[in-house]
Amino acid sequence: MQLESNYIPLHAKFKKDMGHLIKPIDYKPLLDTKQTEQGIKLIKDFFQQNLSTELRLRRVTAPLFVLQGLGINDDLNGVERAVSFPIKDLGDARAEVVHSLAKWKRLTLAEYNIEPGYGIYTDMNAIRADEELDNLHSLYVDQWDWEAVITREERSVAYLKSVVERIYAAIRRTEYLTCETYPQLQPFLPEKIHFIHSEDLLKRYPDMTAKEREDAICKEFGAVFIIGIGGKLANGEKHDGRAPDYDDWSTMGENGQRGLNGDILIWYPVLGRSFELSSMGIRVDEQSLLLQLQTEHMEERRQLFFHQKLLRGELPLSIGGGIGQSRLCMVLLHKGHIGEIQASIWPDEMRQECRRLGMQLI
Numbered sequence: 001m002q003l004e005s006n007y008i009p010l011h012a013k014f015k016k017d018m019g020h021l022i023k024p025i026d027y028k029p030l031l032d033t034k035q036t037e038q039g040i041k042l043i044k045d046f047f048q049q050n051l052s053t054e055l056r057l058r059r060v061t062a063p064l065f066v067l068q069g070l071g072i073n074d075d076l077n078g079v080e081r082a083v084s085f086p087i088k089d090l091g092d093a094r095a096e097v098v099h100s101l102a103k104w105k106r107l108t109l110a111e112y113n114i115e116p117g118y119g120i121y122t123d124m125n126a127i128r129a130d131e132e133l134d135n136l137h138s139l140y141v142d143q144w145d146w147e148a149v150i151t152r153e154e155r156s157v158a159y160l161k162s163v164v165e166r167i168y169a170a171i172r173r174t175e176y177l178t179c180e181t182y183p184q185l186q187p188f189l190p191e192k193i194h195f196i197h198s199e200d201l202l203k204r205y206p207d208m209t210a211k212e213r214e215d216a217i218c219k220e221f222g223a224v225f226i227i228g229i230g231g232k233l234a235n236g237e238k239h240d241g242r243a244p245d246y247d248d249w250s251t252m253g254e255n256g257q258r259g260l261n262g263d264i265l266i267w268y269p270v271l272g273r274s275f276e277l278s279s280m281g282i283r284v285d286e287q288s289l290l291l292q293l294q295t296e297h298m299e300e301r302r303q304l305f306f307h308q309k310l311l312r313g314e315l316p317l318s319i320g321g322g323i324g325q326s327r328l329c330m331v332l333l334h335k336g337h338i339g340e341i342q343a344s345i346w347p348d349e350m351r352q353e354c355r356r357l358g359m360q361l362i
Contacts, residue, residue, distance in 0.1 A: 020132050020133065020134030020135075020137075021134055021135065021350055021353060021354070022134065022135050022271050022272075022273065022336075023353070023357055024270060024271060024272070024336050024357070027270070027336045027357055027358045027359065028358055029334075029335065029336075029340070029358060029359070029360070030182070030184045030185055030333075030334050031182060031184070031185075031333055031334075033360070035182065036333060036335075036340065036341075039178060039181070039182065039329070039332075039333045040329045040333070040341060042177070042178065042181060043174055043178060043328060043329050043332055043333070044325060044329070046173075046174050046177055047144075047170060047171070047174045047328065048121065048144055050170035050173055050174065051121060051144060051146065051167065051170050051323070052121060054166040054167065054169065054170050055119060055121075055146065055148055055163065055166060055167075056117060056118045056119065056148070057118070057119045057120055057121040057146055057148065058118070058119075058120055058121075059120070059121055059122060060108060060112070060120045060121070060122050061122065062101055062104070062122035062123065062124055062145065063098065063101075063104065064097060064098065064125060065085075065095040065096055065097045065098060066095065066096060066098060066104060067093060067094075067095055067096075068082075068084060068093070068094040068095060068096050069094075069304070070304060070305040070306060071103070071245070071301055071304030071305055071306040071307050072103050072104050072107070072305070072306050073096050073098055073099055073103070074098065074099040074100040074101070074102045074103065074243060074246070075099070075243040075245070080099060080128060080129075080130045081129060081130055082096040082097060082098075082099060083096065083097040083127045083129050084096045084097070097126060097127045098124065098126050099126055099128060099141075100124060100126060100141075100143070100145060100322055101122065101124050101145040101322075102145075102243075102246040102247075102320065102322075103245065103246055103306050105120060105122075105145060105146070105147035105318075105320055106147060106246075106283060106306075106310075106315050106316070106318050106320070107306065107309070107315065108120060108147070109147055109148075109149055109315070109316050109318055110309075110314060110315050110316055114148075114149045114316070115149060116149045116150060116151050116154075116316075117148070117149070117150075118148065118149060119146060119147050119148025119149060119318070119320070120146065120147055120148075121144055121145065121146035121147075122144070122145050122146075123142070123144065123145075123325075124141075124142065124143050124144070124145040124322065125140070125141070125142050126140075126141040126142075127139060127140060127141070128141055133346060133347065133350065135271060135336060135337045135338060136275065136276075136327065136330075136338055137338070138326070138338050138339065138342060138344045139344050139345055140342055140343075140344040141324075142324070142325040142326055142342065143322040143323055143324045143325055143327075144322065144323045144325060145320070145321075145322045146320055146321060146322075146323070147318050147319070147320030148318060148319055148320065149316045149317065149318055150282070150316075150317050150318060150319050151317065152317060154282075154317075154319075155248075155251070155260065155282050155285070155317060156253070156260070156282075157227065157253040157254045157260060158254075159282070159319075160227070160260055160261075160262070160281065160282055160319070161195055161225070163280075163319060164193060164195075164225045164262075164264060164280070165193065167264065167278065167280075167323070168193045168223065168225075168264065171189065171277070171328070172189055172191075174328070174332060175187050175189050175332050178332045178333070182333075185332075185333070185334055188222075188269060189222065189223055189266060190221065190222035190223050192223070193223040193224065193225055193264070194217075194221035194222075194223065194224045194225070195224075195225050195227060196217060196224060196225075196226060196227065197226075197227045197228050197253075197254070197255075197257045197259070198226050198227065198228045198229055198233060198239040198259070198262075199228065199233055199234060199257050200257075201213050201217060201226060201239070202233050202234060202235060202239075203234075204216075204217070205217075206235075210237070210238075210239045210240060211274075213239075214226070214265055214274040215273055215274045217274075218265050218266060218267040218274035218275075219267050219274075221267075222266065222267050223264070223265070223266045223267070224264075224265050224266075224274075225262050225263070225264050225265075226239065226262050226263050226265065227253070227257075227259055227261070227262040228249060228253070228257060228258055228259025228260075228261070228262065229242055229247075229249060229259065229261055229262055229263060229279075229281075230242030230244075230247060230249030230250075230259065230261065230292075231249045231250055231258050231259060231295070240263075242261065244284075244289075244292035244293050244295065244296040244298055244301075245284060245289060245292065245293065245298075245301060245306070245307060246281075246283055246284065247260075247261035247279075247281035247282075247283065247284070248260040248261060248281060248282050248283060248284045248285070248288045248292075249261050249281070249292070250288050250291050250292050250295065251282075251288050259281075260281055260282035261279075261280065261281020261282065262279075262280070262281060263276050263278065263279050263280075264276070264277045264278040264279075264280070265277065266331065268331060270334055270335070270336055271336065275327070275331060276324075276327075277323060277324060277327055277328060277331070278321055278322065278323045278324070279321055279322060280319070280320065280321020280322070281319065281320075281321065282317075282318075282319045283317070283318045283319065283320060284310070285317060286310065286311050286313065289307065289310055289311065290302070290311075293307075326338050326341040326342040329341045335359070336354075336357070336358070336359045337354055337359040337361060339351075339354065339359070339361035339362060340359055340360060340361060340362065341362070342362065343362045344362075346361055
């Protein structure tokens, strides 16, 4: 989810200039640097254990890079450049630093013979060199990437919603522990997460951009899962981009609406805007893969290693996603900039302005 350059936050106490920096007025961190580091560890340890228990996932070790040309790397919106390098001992064959592990995880489910109802999770670290740097977006991406095997009958919106609710329950339990540990932090996440299809969201706010629609619905409900992201809506535009070869955004779901995927977003009062915590979904089967490749004019991908294995029926049906580690810590510790949570590279002027505003970037 990219921050739009002409976006104006709904809340009047926030302003945005210096490119993509949102400046919360009168911002004051509620935890010092020592408490922040301790809080990061608390959140990461507790949440991943809860996620593992909720979804019956076991931890696996993941790659930082994969070979180029196999179709394994996540292509995101299809325009982001992967960081790549030659491998001397492989005749200068090129490797790519992962964008995410969306397709690698499905290969791993098959390799480990994971049964339906069980899955895997891992610590994913990535470099996204084309990110537009702001309070939420960094060159360095860290997330819990997870994937679970499902049955054909579970390829439904109802099952997708049930998994979303379990993930959200783990997030709220983590918020409770964090606020109990640091009483200066007050919980703000609502008890329930609201579900809405991207087509219904468009009907609800027909004169808004996709980002403005997210802000409006999140401000109203506090926590929202937007279903059906990747395909074109009634206005001829996509709510947001998705690669055609992992999430299933074309299969018919409820009420004749397409899409078995979506995003978990919350309303984040520190920045006065919506805030994406997770992108996830039921993955493509053979039929939806071919349809989505055709829709996006990418039929040539059918010949790649990953896609051939899927089309031959060698990969299990699955559901999966990514949950931002630094993003979750940022939200639960009430920070104004993701650079207060993780070490990355930022423009000098952004560092200086953040310091002036009380946001001490690591």
